[in-house]
Amino acid sequence: MTDTIDTPEQFLLAQMTWPEAKAAVTRSPLAIVPTGACEQHGAHMSLDTDTVRAEGFSRRLAEELAPLAVVTPCLTPGVSSHHMAFAGTLAVSPLTFQQMLYEVVESLYAHGWRSVFIVNGHGGNMSACGVAASRLQADFPDLKIAWTGITSLVSDVALEHTVGPKAAHSSEIETSQTLYFAPSRVRSAVLDEARESGTTPERYPGVAGVSGIKAPRPFHKVSPDGATGTPSAATAELGEKLIETAVTRATAFLESFIADSAAAPA
Numbered sequence: 275m276t277d278t279i280d281t282p283e284q285f286l287l288a289q290m291t292w293p294e295a296k297a298a299v300t301r302s303p304l305a306i307v308p309t310g311a312c313e314q315h316g317a318h319m320s321l322d323t324d325t326v327r328a329e330g331f332s333r334r335l336a337e338e339l340a341p342l343a344v345v346t347p348c349l350t351p352g353v354s355s356h357h358m359a360f361a362g363t364l365a366v367s368p369l370t371f372q373q374m375l376y377e378v379v380e381s382l383y384a385h386g387w388r389s390v391f392i393v394n395g396h397g398g399n400m401s402a403c404g405v406a407a408s409r410l411q412a413d414f415p416d417l418k419i420a421w422t423g424i425t426s427l428v429s430d431v432a433l434e435h436t437v438g439p440k441a442a443h444s445s446e447i448e449t450s451q452t453l454y455f456a457p458s459r460v461r462s463a464v465l466d467e468a469r470e471s472g473t474t475p476e477r478y479p480g481v482a483g484v485s486g487i488k489a490p491r492p493f494h495k496v497s498p499d500g501a502t503g504t505p506s507a508a509t510a511e512l513g514e515k516l517i518e519t520a521v522t523r524a525t526a527f528l529e530s531f532i533a534d535s536a537a538a539p540a
């Protein structure tokens with residue numbers, strides 16, 4: 275989904291000419307900004323997993339809302355310093371990321387967009403998204419801005435289908451979404467091996483969590499192989515259920531978000 279250069283979609287801002295972009299402001303009053311990462315996702319998924327999910331989800335929203343939304347290029351790399359012990363991870367600081375996001379939305383504002391929805395595919399970006407959104411709302415009072423994660427829209431569905439405790443990064447929940455969007459990014463041989471051996475690497479050594487307390491740690495101290503949960507339980511069908519339910523819920527919100535031209539969201 276993200277590696278095909280010549281797949282023209284009417285809603286992709288970067289594939290428009292400037293006169294087309296100028297016309298899009300009126301036809302498509304909502305700008306969707308995906309934010310991703312280039313970071314380890316266990317031994318079984320590619321580094322661009324969060325980017326694939328953010329872009330894929332943003333495109334599904336634009337399809338549902340057509341012609342009301344455009345999708346900007348995905349912002350990446352993300353805030354991933356906690357994954358730097360794993361090869362290939364690229365990281366920018368939270369300060370850099372929120373500033374980049376702020377300035378991209380500022381650019382959209384300069385061209386006339388007044389409704390912006392950030393689709394964040396990477397948990398590590400969340401604080402930076404919140405800071406950027408707060409700054410934008412303060413600096414541009416007539417800008418409507420909202421942001422969301424993907425799995426957080428369907429945490430109830432995810433919980434229902436979680437195999438073991440603590441299914442988060444690169445778990446069966448995230449792996450299922452990637453199988454749905456871009457199966458080539460998942461190394462099924464690695465998952466098959468885990469299934470056949472029936473073993474799950476020991477995870478979460480050390481500190482026991484207490485609900486409500488945030489204690490950030492480098493990810494190799496959370497999980498030696500970089501994944502959580504039971505990735506071998508992932509299926510494309512579960513991915514479809516998670517993503518399409520999230521699309522339905524986000525679309526319902528965005529329809530009123532776009533229509534409400536007078537009031538900024540709380």
Ligand SMILES: [Zn+2]
Nearest residue numbers: 323324444448
């Ligand atoms: Zn991820």
